[in-house]
Amino acid sequence: xxxxxxxxxxxxxxxxxIWRSFSTKFAMANSKFEYVxxxxxDDRCLPNTWIVVRVDGRGFHKFSEKHxxxxxxxxxxLDLMGxxxxxxxxxxxxxxxxxxxxxxxxxxxxxxMDLHKRRASKLMTSVASIFTSAFVFHWPQFFDIPLKYPxxxxxxxxxxxxxxxLRDYLSWRQADCHINNLYNTAFWTLVLxxxxxxxxxxSLKVL
Amino acid sequence: xxxxxxxxxxxxxxxxxIWRSFSTKFAMANSKFEYVxxxxxDDRCLPNTWIVVRVDGRGFHKFSEKHxxxxxxxxxxLDLMGxxxxxxxxxxxxxxxxxxxxxxxxxxxxxxMDLHKRRASKLMTSVASIFTSAFVFHWPQFFDIPLKYPxxxxxxxxxxxxxxxLRDYLSWRQADCHINNLYNTAFWTLVLxxxxxxxxxxSLKVL
Amino acid sequence: xxxxxxxxxxxxxxxxxIWRSFSTKFAMANSKFEYVxxxxxDDRCLPNTWIVVRVDGRGFHKFSEKHxxxxxxxxxxLDLMGxxxxxxxxxxxxxxxxxxxxxxxxxxxxxxMDLHKRRASKLMTSVASIFTSAFVFHWPQFFDIPLKYPxxxxxxxxxxxxxxxLRDYLSWRQADCHINNLYNTAFWTLVLxxxxxxxxxxSLKVL
Amino acid sequence: xxxxxxxxxxxxxxxxxIWRSFSTKFAMANSKFEYVxxxxxDDRCLPNTWIVVRVDGRGFHKFSEKHxxxxxxxxxxLDLMGxxxxxxxxxxxxxxxxxxxxxxxxxxxxxxMDLHKRRASKLMTSVASIFTSAFVFHWPQFFDIPLKYPxxxxxxxxxxxxxxxLRDYLSWRQADCHINNLYNTAFWTLVLxxxxxxxxxxSLKVL
Numbered sequence: 001x002x003x004x005x006x007x008x009x010x011x012x013x014x015x016x017x018i019w020r021s022f023s024t025k026f027a028m029a030n031s032k033f034e035y036v037x038x039x040x041x042d043d044r045c046l047p048n049t050w051i052v053v054r055v056d057g058r059g060f061h062k063f064s065e066k067h068x069x070x071x072x073x074x075x076x077x078l079d080l081m082g083x084x085x086x087x088x089x090x091x092x093x094x095x096x097x098x099x100x101x102x103x104x105x106x107x108x109x110x111x112x113m114d115l116h117k118r119r120a121s122k123l124m125t126s127v128a129s130i131f132t133s134a135f136v137f138h139w140p141q142f143f144d145i146p147l148k149y150p151x152x153x154x155x156x157x158x159x160x161x162x163x164x165x166l167r168d169y170l171s172w173r174q175a176d177c178h179i180n181n182l183y184n185t186a187f188w189t190l191v192l193x194x195x196x197x198x199x200x201x202x203s204l205k206v207l
Numbered sequence: 208x209x210x211x212x213x214x215x216x217x218x219x220x221x222x223x224x225i226w227r228s229f230s231t232k233f234a235m236a237n238s239k240f241e242y243v244x245x246x247x248x249d250d251r252c253l254p255n256t257w258i259v260v261r262v263d264g265r266g267f268h269k270f271s272e273k274h275x276x277x278x279x280x281x282x283x284x285l286d287l288m289g290x291x292x293x294x295x296x297x298x299x300x301x302x303x304x305x306x307x308x309x310x311x312x313x314x315x316x317x318x319x320m321d322l323h324k325r326r327a328s329k330l331m332t333s334v335a336s337i338f339t340s341a342f343v344f345h346w347p348q349f350f351d352i353p354l355k356y357p358x359x360x361x362x363x364x365x366x367x368x369x370x371x372x373l374r375d376y377l378s379w380r381q382a383d384c385h386i387n388n389l390y391n392t393a394f395w396t397l398v399l400x401x402x403x404x405x406x407x408x409x410s411l412k413v414l
Numbered sequence: 415x416x417x418x419x420x421x422x423x424x425x426x427x428x429x430x431x432i433w434r435s436f437s438t439k440f441a442m443a444n445s446k447f448e449y450v451x452x453x454x455x456d457d458r459c460l461p462n463t464w465i466v467v468r469v470d471g472r473g474f475h476k477f478s479e480k481h482x483x484x485x486x487x488x489x490x491x492l493d494l495m496g497x498x499x500x501x502x503x504x505x506x507x508x509x510x511x512x513x514x515x516x517x518x519x520x521x522x523x524x525x526x527m528d529l530h531k532r533r534a535s536k537l538m539t540s541v542a543s544i545f546t547s548a549f550v551f552h553w554p555q556f557f558d559i560p561l562k563y564p565x566x567x568x569x570x571x572x573x574x575x576x577x578x579x580l581r582d583y584l585s586w587r588q589a590d591c592h593i594n595n596l597y598n599t600a601f602w603t604l605v606l607x608x609x610x611x612x613x614x615x616x617s618l619k620v621l
Numbered sequence: 622x623x624x625x626x627x628x629x630x631x632x633x634x635x636x637x638x639i640w641r642s643f644s645t646k647f648a649m650a651n652s653k654f655e656y657v658x659x660x661x662x663d664d665r666c667l668p669n670t671w672i673v674v675r676v677d678g679r680g681f682h683k684f685s686e687k688h689x690x691x692x693x694x695x696x697x698x699l700d701l702m703g704x705x706x707x708x709x710x711x712x713x714x715x716x717x718x719x720x721x722x723x724x725x726x727x728x729x730x731x732x733x734m735d736l737h738k739r740r741a742s743k744l745m746t747s748v749a750s751i752f753t754s755a756f757v758f759h760w761p762q763f764f765d766i767p768l769k770y771p772x773x774x775x776x777x778x779x780x781x782x783x784x785x786x787l788r789d790y791l792s793w794r795q796a797d798c799h800i801n802n803l804y805n806t807a808f809w810t811l812v813l814x815x816x817x818x819x820x821x822x823x824s825l826k827v828l
Contacts, residue, residue, distance in 0.1 A: 026386045033379035036372060040365050042663040046460060048575045058333060087357060124328055125335040125362035126265060132336040133357035136343040150294060150340035155332035158247050161462045161575035165243060172240035179233045249456040253667060255782045368669045368782035440800045447793035450786060454779050472747060501771060535745060539776035540679060542746040543753040547771035550757040564708060564754035569746035572661050579657060586654035593647045 057103030264310030471517030486598035678724030
């Protein structure tokens with residue numbers, strides 16, 4: 001009780017002497033400067049379109065070398081990518097499909113969803129951040145060696161008006177995946193099993 | 208030599224039997240679907256403006272409770288935020304100033320910089336991702352308890368045409384910082400030293 | 415021949431004395447300032463969407479009074495609007511449908527069209543300008559009294575991803591047309607045939 | 622009085638039998654379809670920037686030939702352009718400067734103006750429309766021959782953050798004006814006074 005009494009007095013002190021002047025001063029400063037909020041733009045995605053957010057590893061060629069990724073594909077890395085994507089889908093129930101390959105992952109939001117008022121910046125930064133966070137957080141579950149430095153992923157938003165456009169987007173990423181995989185498999189087979197150097201394989205000019 | 212011979216045969220095999228058909232097929236598929244790239248928009252920031260990227264913690268009220276942050280301010284958290292911001296500035300030399308408070312951080316890019324062609328999506332997702340990555344990566348250096356789940360930050364881009372606008376932006380964040388700090392300091396003093404409950408403080412309706 | 419000779423000398427004069435210095439000077443000035451072109455933004459409309467450009471009369475309440483339009487509808491004005499819309503459709507074969515009412519007209523571009531690279535600003539300003547030009551140009555064919563001052567129309571672009579969205583847009587304009595028409599017909603019948611004043615009709619508070 | 626009585630009955634008729642059902646039906650239809658308004662985007666110009674709207678003649682090469690413009694410059698046309706620009710400035714007091722040459726005109730809005738909430742589409746279509754309207758409306762004051770068909774102008778919006786950028790924009794247009802004028806003056810002097818054909822002048826490859 002006594003404590004409460006003291007605190008009530010304390011609160012009166014605040015109210016009467018300090019708070020009234022300081023809070024007013026800061027609030028006035030705040031409202032004086034608040035006009036800068038008007039410089040933010042409204043970047044809501046067109047309604048009734050499929051929203052695709054794609055994240056891409058930044059500088060992953062170097063990152064994979066520094067962390068000695070297996071060639072042509074590193075299962076640990078692919079599994080970790082999948083784990084990170086799962087985390088994104090857990091946080092955003094509005095995502096209906098995700099597709100990944102190499103150091104990229106695409107997330108498809110339902111076309112009628114209204115999360116974050118469909119603001120492009122909010123969606124792409126949140127997805128990129130959650131994906132990155134989960135990638136770093138779960139790293140020890142998939143790799144024996146520790147992370148040498150924090151990796152990162154950039155992101156973008158693309159809108160597809162029709163379901164056919166969305167299918168073609170996914171087909172595009174899939175074809176890209178096969179082309180790269182076939183190339184990498186052939187390349188690294190020639191290097192690892194054919195005993196050629198990287199430069200020799202490139203000089204063959206077949207691939 | 209022998210190995211090279213084998214690999215050369217192998218490569219002929221690839222070239223003659225497999226590669227020619229598959230690579231063509233996939234490349235054709237790729238080019239057939241590549242039209243979907245045209246749906247990406249050009250979101251370059253207006254030249255000669257200050258580009259501010261601000262990241263904000265997503266759901267940090269819950270996050271700070273789960274990780275038992277000290278009230279009103281948790282030094283470990285603030286130091287970690289600073290560390291993460293430092294990482295962003297190390298990766299982007301084009302950032303000339305950063306200012307943070309609570310669970311947010313603002314990064315100011317030089318107005319004449321041309322990184323990533325000033326594309327807004329590239330800049331904000333990269334900053335949000337690097338910041339998040341460093342936050343998780345360096346967590347153990349600042350906290351004794353392990354992270355319970357991966358935290359995330361969203362981001363946005365705002366352009367300021369004049370230096371005065373930029374100053375006012377920073378003043379706005381600073382005034383916001385003081386208001387919140389004063390409130391939180393008073394609130395938690397009443398709770399922690401005045402023995403009031405959260406509800407009781409709120410019911411005082413002074414703050 | 416003689417003339418050609420003179421002109422050739424003249425041309426040498428230009429080349430040797432004047433042109434070389436002036437053109438270089440201006441061309442340099444031009445290229446020095448040309449950087450300002452980079453401030454233009456790329457506002458291409460999302461592919462595979464219906465592009466609707468709607469033009470609206472600016473200050474047409476006053477305009478219709480000044481030119482003594484018949485109430486509730488002025489046939490001459492509606493016919494002139496139709497004529498102007500026809501002109502827009504003649505210039506843009508990519509428009510597949512137009513719908514007008516009162517002082518507004520909507521133009522629907524085929525969803526796969528690529529005119530002007532689908533740049534929103536080019537499309538909406540061209541449509542607004544052609545419409546206005548034809549409206550003024552053909553005025554005397556529809557009205558006995560001369561135009562008292564130049565009328566104008568603003569414009570906007572709206573994208574519709576699905577055909578159902580486009581249908582609903584047209585239904586929306588049509589419902590709007592009926593509501594206004596019913597209101598105006600009732601209102602002006604009470605005024606013109608019921609001998610009420612405008613104020614009296616409004617005071618009835620039925621409409 | 623009798624008329625009023627009749628009209629009151631008439632109004633009751635409307636209210637009780639027709640209006641109640643129709644207006645409700647149309648209003649419901651309207652609200653059912655009104656969701657399509659959400660597809661409109663917010664295109665407000667960044668605050669505190671100079672807004673330049675430039676209009677350009679569409680197909681003016683052909684237009685000037687059809688209307689037998691004098692070469693290299695047609696005073697009537699230039700004066701009419703100036704008249705049309707004057708009309709734009711009369712309607713928009715927020716325009717502080719205009720500069721024209723050939724078949725184009727640039728209008729500079731004060732950087733702190735808030736007309737139409739700085740919506741780019743509203744500003745550029747209004748300027749293009751008013752300019753076009755005045756051009757057609759005032760044509761007979763400047764030309765003896767009648768307009769053969771309605772001319773049109775497209776428009777665009779460009780933002781300039783600093784006053785230096787704006788100056789450089791105007792210098793760019795001015796340099797462009799001088800280059801074109803010098804070229805045209807030389808070209809048409811060779812044609813008109815040197816008795817060369819257009820093709821011959823071009824074949825000289827000096828200009």
